[in-house]
Amino acid sequence: MPVSEGAHPGYPAAPGAEPDPLPLRGVLEHLAVPVVLADGRAVRLMNHAARRVLPGLAIGDDPAEAGLPWSGSSAGNGAFRLERGGLRLSGTSRPVGSGWRVWELGQTGDQPPAPAGEQHRLRFAVETSRRLRGVVDEEHVARSLVGLATEHVADHAVVLLPSSRGRMRWWCGAARTMTTGFIRVRTIAALTRLLTGAESINEVPMSLRASLPWPELGENDVDSTLLAGIGAEDPGWLLVARRHRHTDHELVMLRDLQAQARAALVAARRVREQEVALLALENELLPVPPPEVPGVCWGVDYRPARGPLRVGGDFFDVHPRPEGAVLFLGDVSGNGAEAAALTGCIRSTLAALLLVEHRPARLLRLLNEVLLTRAGSRFATLVVGLVRLDGTAGLTLTLGSGGHPPPLVLRRDGTVEDVPLPGSLVGILPEAHLGEVDVVLAPGELCLLYSDGVTEARSGPGGRELFGLDRLRDAVAAGVNRGAAELVAGVRAAVDGWLGGRDHDDIAMLAVQASPSGTRSKPATG
Structure with a gap:
């Protein structure tokens, strides 16, 4: 056969064409x-x-x-x-x-003569462990498995994992390409029946490969396609295809990959289950916006300390009553998961006690008795308030405190007053000292309840200077003639400016305002 100049048998005559x-x-x-x-x-x-x-x-x-x-x-x-x-x-x-x-x-001569063998297998096992270690979701596990398979034991690889509504999600890769999608379980029923056990590896016959939805596995140059089970508690499969027969050494590495894949998927499932449970717990513990109460305007702010949870040791709640509402804002010692758990206990206990009692001092006393029965050394401070319409378009607040920072009252002329509330920490002493004080709010006047995360926000040289009560009073005074939500937003901005991006403790604020018009007002948040 004539060969063009510069060409060779088995090579195309021009660059870019495929070789024979x-x-x-x-x-x-x-x-x-x-x-x-x-x-x-x-x-x-x-x-x-x-x-x-x-x-x-x-x-x-x-x-x-x-x-x-x-x-x-x-x-x-x-x-x-x-x-x-x-x-x-x-x-x-x-x-x-x-x-x-x-x-x-x-x-070169200064190393073992071939990559195959025990050293190569150990390197592969270490690389697999490194790539899968710390991977906490199935998406990343699947992509890592496809990458590892195509780099070491396959020319093409597919990972199949359960999804929802009778579907499997798949990831298909070759070299540096990756595609993903969904497939009905019944579409691959014949394929999954090949496995005789969760840890088995079986050859996929040519007749079945051609019917699979991944054309790469049915190409004429694919000589070997294996199916490995990688599911433990849930089904899962790994398909690997080679242009040559898989060697004994590759089968050993595939079994190593199979074992580590099963462990990684179990870990990913555990993390997913924990995330779902944690999200449900957080949603249950997160404060909800105050309800609508005639003649009352609300402003709130809630920010837990930086951490893995969206909830912390601060809390507030508002429960409507026919003549007004009962409110409370508190702070559990510490922060994080244990503090959040105690806040949930306190909120649910107070909600139950409201069925039989609404007077603040009495509620605090009953709560103290409940907390004393719990194991552990954590305690709480809180303010409980009974809100009543007073017939003059204003409000009367009956406030009781369990060792909490004093609420602040903003009058219409811009004066800020501390509300002196004596009271003992809740959950420490069997005979807690608890008292009550009445506060009257004229239309437009406001009472702010806050946690010590506000006054103890730190800044200055070395982060040692506190925001303090004086700065808080100034921030409240700056909100005169504003609505409750706007005032709380202003206080939050002042605290954020003071922090300058530094970490902070749990922060909670709840403002209750006598509506300037004395009419029904929708709840608002700061």
Whole structure:
């Protein structure tokens, strides 16, 4: 057969065309020497031996990405050395005409003669552990598995994991590509029946491969497709396809990957279950906006200390009554999960006690008795208030305190008054000292309840100076003639400006205002 000048049998006459796969691909795949063939700046063929020592290099990639030099003249050869995946390699690069170049690689003599064997398996196990360690969701586990499989034991890989409504989610990858989607379980029923056990690995027959929705697995050059079970408590599968028969060494590595995949998926499921439970707990413990109460305007702010939870040791609640409402704002010692759990106990206890009692001092006394029966050393401070319409479009507040910072009252002329409330910490002493004080609010006047996270916000040199009660009074006074929500927003801005981005303790504020018009007002938050 005539051959054009500069061309060779089995090679296309022009760069960019595909090589003749029949004589060339088969010869390359059976060579023990790693060989890479490229035209222009793109890899066109590489045999199995090359894929083993150059993981990550794929058809279409620039050879330089794997450290293969495009060196030497059009008629010369170039020797080179490189290191990939812990292997020290040497090789030669030479042109073969029409812009094509071939690289032949071998290992240097200062290491084991081949990547296969126990050392290679151990390196793979360590790499698998590193890639899967700390992965806490199934999406990342699946993507990592596809990447590991295609780098070491497969040319194509598919991961299948349960989704919802009778579907499986799949991730399919080859070299550096990745696609994902959903498939009905019944579509792959014949495939999943191949497994004889959760830890088995079975060959997928050609007749079944051709019917799968991933064309990569049914290509003519795919010689071996294996199905491995990776599910533990839930079903899960890993499909790996090779252009050659899987070697015994690859099967051992596949079993290693299978075992680590099962463990990673179990861990990811545990994390998901914990996240769902935590979200439900947080939603239950988060304060809800105050309800509408005739003649009352509300303003609130709630921010837990920085941490994994959206809830902390501060809390507030408003419970409507026919003649007004009962409100409370409190602070449990400490923050985090244990403090949040006690806030939930206090809120639910007070909600139950409101069925039989509404007087603030009496509610605090009953709550104190309940908390004394609990194990542990945590305690709480809080203010309980009974809100009543007084017939003059204003409000009367009966306030009781259990060792909490004094509420502040903003009068219509801008005066800020402290409300002196004696009271003992709740949950410490069997005979707690608890009292009550009445506060009358004219239309437009306001009472602010707050936690010590406001006054103890730190700034200044070394973060040692407190925001303090004086700055809080000034911020409240600046809100004269404003609504409750606007005033709380102003106090929050003042505290944030003071913090300057520093961390803070749990913060809670609840403002109750006699509506300026004495009419029904919708709740608002700061």
